[in-house]
Amino acid sequence: MELLENLKWRYATKKFDSSKSINEEDLEKLKQAVQLSVSSYGLQLYKVLIIKNDELKLQLKEAAWGQDQLTDASHIFVFCNYTERKNEHIDEYIQATSKTQGTPLEKLEGYRNLIKESLSAKPDTAWQSWSEKQTYLALSNLLTACAELKIDSCPMEGFEKEKFNSILGLDQKGLNAAVIAPIGYRSEEDHTQFRTKVRKPKEVLFEELL
Numbered sequence: 001m002e003l004l005e006n007l008k009w010r011y012a013t014k015k016f017d018s019s020k021s022i023n024e025e026d027l028e029k030l031k032q033a034v035q036l037s038v039s040s041y042g043l044q045l046y047k048v049l050i051i052k053n054d055e056l057k058l059q060l061k062e063a064a065w066g067q068d069q070l071t072d073a074s075h076i077f078v079f080c081n082y083t084e085r086k087n088e089h090i091d092e093y094i095q096a097t098s099k100t101q102g103t104p105l106e107k108l109e110g111y112r113n114l115i116k117e118s119l120s121a122k123p124d125t126a127w128q129s130w131s132e133k134q135t136y137l138a139l140s141n142l143l144t145a146c147a148e149l150k151i152d153s154c155p156m157e158g159f160e161k162e163k164f165n166s167i168l169g170l171d172q173k174g175l176n177a178a179v180i181a182p183i184g185y186r187s188e189e190d191h192t193q194f195r196t197k198v199r200k201p202k203e204v205l206f207e208e209l210l
């Protein structure tokens, strides 16, 4: 299974080779992998910013405790969840489902109401957490797709969200930077790549109920 080899190959890259850039063809494949991510109800309640601009990268690095990945990576993916629940998000999804799958809108009414009721029943903190969780599924697909293309990546929560939101103008768009991933190509000088992975043994990680 090649996937397992790819997962062993990847690691959270600490030092990228800043002279190397991801080509457009690979970038399109990565976008598609993110687009195909699963999400609760299929709503995809997030937006993904892809940053290549050097000036922006520098500003973001300052808001990420100076971590070099922010400036050395080829691109930075910023996964942003919507901060407010809006009926229009659900309505848009139902419209798209009807159009794409040819299902009459009246047949989707029950599903539309079920989603609305379920989301509005969540307390604010639960909504915020649920909304951020959705972005991690997309992040995971990005990391796996990168590994298949032999593109390096580093998932990161080590950044100041308020500063990211302000630098990227996310507040005005009702968005919040949940998690980020600089991607590019590892530097030969990154010694982390030679470290053996630390993972729990399967006997500890899994419990099979037979």
Ligand SMILES: Cc1cc2nc3c(=O)[nH]c(=O)nc-3n(C[C@H](O)[C@H](O)[C@H](O)COP(=O)(O)O)c2cc1C
Binding pocket: 010, 011, 012, 013, 014, 154, 155, 156, 157, 158, 159, 179, 197
């Ligand atoms: C959600 C998340 C946030 C992370 N934040 C950071 C970070 O801010 N900086 C960093 O260098 N690594 C970060 N990591 C990388 C982890 O430390 C790394 O994935 C873990 O130690 C396993 O190592 P591996 O990815 O090299 O196999 C993060 C990983 C995840 C999944």
